[in-house]
Amino acid sequence: AQSVAQPEDQVNVAEGNPLTVKCTYSVSGNPYLFWYVQYPNRGLQFLLKYITGDNLVKGSYGFEAEFNKSQTSFHLKKPSALVSDSALYFCAALNKLIFGAGTRLAVHP
Amino acid sequence: EAGVTQFPSHSVIEKGQTVTLRCDPISGHDNLYWYRRVMGKEIKFLLHFVKESKQDESGMPNNRFLAERTGGTYSTLKVQPAELEDSGVYFCASSQFSGRRDTQYFGPGTRLTVL
Numbered sequence: 001a002q003s004v005a006q007p008e009d010q011v012n013v014a015e016g017n018p019l020t021v022k023c024t025y026s027v028s029g030n031p032y033l034f035w036y037v038q039y040p041n042r043g044l045q046f047l048l049k050y051i052t053g054d055n056l057v058k059g060s061y062g063f064e065a066e067f068n069k070s071q072t073s074f075h076l077k078k079p080s081a082l083v084s085d086s087a088l089y090f091c092a093a094l095n096k097l098i099f100g101a102g103t104r105l106a107v108h109p
Numbered sequence: 110e111a112g113v114t115q116f117p118s119h120s121v122i123e124k125g126q127t128v129t130l131r132c133d134p135i136s137g138h139d140n141l142y143w144y145r146r147v148m149g150k151e152i153k154f155l156l157h158f159v160k161e162s163k164q165d166e167s168g169m170p171n172n173r174f175l176a177e178r179t180g181g182t183y184s185t186l187k188v189q190p191a192e193l194e195d196s197g198v199y200f201c202a203s204s205q206f207s208g209r210r211d212t213q214y215f216g217p218g219t220r221l222t223v224l
Contacts, residue, residue, distance in 0.1 A: 004151075032210050043113065043200065044215035051210045090152060095209035097154035097168070099144075 002027045004093050006100035013081045013107050021076040021103045023065075023091030032095040033074040035065055038088040038102075049094075050074060061085070081107045111135065113216035115201050121222045127189040130219045134183070134203030140164075141184050142204075142213060143176060147197035155199075158184060159207065191223045 005024045013019045025031050032051050036044040048059025050067040058064045065076045074091060086107045091100040114133045122128050134141045143155040155174070156166040160181035169176070173192070178184040188195055198220050202213040 034212070036215070041217070043115075043217040044202075046212050046214065049210075049212060092152075094213060097142075097157070097165075097209070099152035101149070101151040 002093070002096050002098055004091055004098050004100040006089075006091055006103045008103050009101075010104045010106060013105070015083050015107050015109050016080050019078050019081040019085070019105065019107070021089050021091075021105060023074045023076065023100060025072050025074065025091075025093050027093045027096045027098065029095075031074075031093045033065075033067065034092045034094050035059065035063070035074075035076050036090045036092065038090065040087075044090060047076070047089075081105075083107050083109055113201055113203050113214055115199075115216040115219050117219060118217065119220045119222075121224065122191055123224050124193055125190045127187065128191055128221060130186045130188075130199050130201075130221070132184045132186070132201030132216060134201070135205075135214055138203035138205050138214075139181070140204040140207065140211070140213075141178060142202040143184070143186055144200040144202065145197050146200065146218075147194075152200065155186075188221075191221075193223050196221055196223045 034049045035047040038044050048057045050057045055067040088102050090102050116131045141158040144152050146152045154168040157164045158178045175187045198218045200218045202215045204211040204213045
């Protein structure tokens with residue numbers, strides 16, 4: 001079965017440190033990969049996407065993600081975390097309409 | 110530009126009752142999607158409209174769920190009769206162009222609780 005996996009339920013990071021939220025996929029064909037963020041009582045906000053081309057994708061709020069075909073991964077990264085980055089993050093393969101279960105990011109002062 | 114809106118934000122009903130959720134997509138977006146997130150698990154696709162036509166309804170769990178998009182504008186998702194396992198957050202999303210490479214913009218969701 002096709003799937004998107006986010007292996008960590010929660011990631012804890014100190015403010016100012018780099019952060020990584022992991023995503024791996026198992027889909028047929030070329031995946032269209034997206035990252036969304038959900039703040040409390042809000043809808044999912046689009047962060048970035050990979051469709052084709054450069055494997056390193058830059059998105060909103062200083063986030064970036066690297067598409068790695070050999071490892072079937074699309075990890076979300078940010079060089080320096082902010083407390084305001086604390087939220088729920090979802091990875092998705094939208095051409096297959098498949099989402100991961102979400103990873104809660106907690107950035108501590 | 111207004112985003113995707115959903116109504117109500119919360120709904121609490123008893124098992125066996127009927128509930129209708131509404132989604133207003135971004136103006137001009139032909140594609141409208143319904144998703145559901147149950148018990149903190151992954152967000153699952155329910156169905157996809159292109160204008161007023163159902164493009165893909167493979168994710169609809171059973172015939173207690175009925176989605177409509179008359180006139181190709183707003184959409185409703187009716188659950189009748191509701192069961193306990195229907196509880197969750199129902200998200201609506203819209204996108205402008207056909208094809209799955211287009212970004213989907215999500216509404217805030219409707220939290221449904223079935224008692």
